[in-house]
Amino acid sequence: MVQAVSAPGVIDLGPGYLEPSLLPVDEVLTLYAEALTEFGPAALTYGANAGAEPLRALLAARNGCTAEETMVTAGTSQALALLCTVLGRPGRSVVVERTSYDLGRRIMTDHGLRLREADGDGEGMRPQALDRALSHSDVAFVYLTPTFHNPTGTVAGESRRRKLLAVAARRGVPIVEDDAYTELSLDGTAPPPSLAVLARRRGVIRLGSFAKTLGPGLRLGWLEAEPDLIKRLTGRGQLVSGGALNHLTSLAVTMLMGDFRYDRRLARLREQLRVRRDALVSALQAVMDDSVTVNRPSGGFFVWLTFDPQRSEASLLAAASRAGVAVAPGSRFGSEAGTHLRLAYSFNSPDRLAAAAARLAAAWRNEETPR
Numbered sequence: 001m002v003q004a005v006s007a008p009g010v011i012d013l014g015p016g017y018l019e020p021s022l023l024p025v026d027e028v029l030t031l032y033a034e035a036l037t038e039f040g041p042a043a044l045t046y047g048a049n050a051g052a053e054p055l056r057a058l059l060a061a062r063n064g065c066t067a068e069e070t071m072v073t074a075g076t077s078q079a080l081a082l083l084c085t086v087l088g089r090p091g092r093s094v095v096v097e098r099t100s101y102d103l104g105r106r107i108m109t110d111h112g113l114r115l116r117e118a119d120g121d122g123e124g125m126r127p128q129a130l131d132r133a134l135s136h137s138d139v140a141f142v143y144l145t146p147t148f149h150n151p152t153g154t155v156a157g158e159s160r161r162r163k164l165l166a167v168a169a170r171r172g173v174p175i176v177e178d179d180a181y182t183e184l185s186l187d188g189t190a191p192p193p194s195l196a197v198l199a200r201r202r203g204v205i206r207l208g209s210f211a212k213t214l215g216p217g218l219r220l221g222w223l224e225a226e227p228d229l230i231k232r233l234t235g236r237g238q239l240v241s242g243g244a245l246n247h248l249t250s251l252a253v254t255m256l257m258g259d260f261r262y263d264r265r266l267a268r269l270r271e272q273l274r275v276r277r278d279a280l281v282s283a284l285q286a287v288m289d290d291s292v293t294v295n296r297p298s299g300g301f302f303v304w305l306t307f308d309p310q311r312s313e314a315s316l317l318a319a320a321s322r323a324g325v326a327v328a329p330g331s332r333f334g335s336e337a338g339t340h341l342r343l344a345y346s347f348n349s350p351d352r353l354a355a356a357a358a359r360l361a362a363a364w365r366n367e368e369t370p371r
């Protein structure tokens, strides 16, 4: 039934999912009934290629753009795959952060694109590194997650964002901004404006998703871009043949976004995630020795651990596994130097997160670290 099933007894900090108790089952149940009542048979036809107008209008109003700059997608993964077919060609390359979302990388390489990794720092990709990467003429686009990055949790400040935009604009290469976590700011302050807003969408394609705010099983998201690109994307055979990929679900979510319920849901979810982040981070800080750096992300789902580079990722993982905790290896996300692990706080209760931290600290303290 589900993509990932944790082994019995294991506290699973691996997946970037919401834990089942955070998924709004009862609310979604009523949304489908509301959508069918409101839209009748139109809810069961092929949807408009760019997505149902009511949802595009609500998304556009929320994101400060127009409906012509917005199309509905079946989530960020599908949007990225579609973009690869329009912006990319096998043999061309994409500039990515050295450490970046593993499955985004996989979608791009599945389409025959090569990855050019550019160095980053505590604010994500460095503009000079981007400039160097863009000196190659084969780059189809740049893929960035400037807000609550997966896996590092970093946020690029506004000045960094403007510099990256300036470099890409000077080189004439579009940026794909993966903004899956932007609504999940956990400290009461909004993140800096998106790249799309700063560039007024010129040369920026922004990908949004309901996977992290409502539930990934909805397979619903959206894409913001200049109208000409939206026309090219919605003119692809897949959409002309079948219409928008997720018509009924998009109408169900229209019912939620059309009134106060979406914002109420987000406020509650931010609080639930904040409690989980605090539980994991404070438990880790209390028990880990100072050979491990624990970041405290201001949003999103992940804590990124940085170890003494002498320590071996394989033996840290093996020790965690023996202690009954699953975590994600840093090497899965690219080729950054050093030893890192990613811990998700979205997928377990605060008590289990604290228990996981205690298990990990004991396991890693006792572990021999042959390389």
Ligand SMILES: Cc1ncc(COP(=O)(O)O)c(C=O)c1O
Pocket: 016, 074, 075, 076, 077, 078, 101, 104, 145, 150, 178, 180, 208, 209, 210, 211, 216, 220, 221
């Ligand atoms: C950065 C990032 N982009 C995209 C996705 C997947 O989004 P979707 O479920 O909308 O395809 C994830 C999920 O882990 C993610 O972390």
